Amino acid sequence: MDHNKIKGILEGCEFFKGLEETYIENIAGLCQVCNFEPGEYIFSQGDFGEYLYVIAEGNVSLERSIDLGTRKGNAVIGLLGKGRAMGCWSTLLGQPHTLMSSAVCRKPTTVVSIRGTELREIMVDNYKMGFRMMESLCFLLRDRLHGALGAMENI
Secondary structure: OOHHHHHHHHHOOOOOOOOOHHHHHHHHOOOEEEEEOOOOEEEOOOOEOOEEEEEEEOOEEEEEEEEEOOEEEEEEEEEEOOOOEEEOHHHHHOOOOEOOOEEEEOOOEEEEEEEHHHHHHHHHHOHHHHHHHHHHHHHHHHHHHHHHHHHHHOO
16 A cells, blocks of 8 residues: 555544644654454454554444353444544553454454554654643544443443
């Protein structure tokens, strides 16, 4: 996938939407493209997370295994499609973190991946951009938390 296509994917992403073109250009230089088949995991609950992922094409189910003693199960906490972001957000904070959900492809899926520590460096170098991205992150985390709590009620 060429650089301009990656820029277009980032511009259409909920997490990067509204950023100046210069910032998108810099972030696009950090990206790698990965392809997955239906049923493949992009990441698994319990793994160490290093990357942020933006869905370029396809559909992904965010799932969490839950063990509440007598009640166990797998809860879908989100269904994500083109332009949605997912992954290990804590790498943006510069701290190691264990992923709290799994991302399973529901159909052929292409994602753009960005190493969180590299993205953090760009954010730290430009506080205005970094603040805007952290604000977006707060909204995304709120929505994911809402989805996770709602899914737990169904177990």
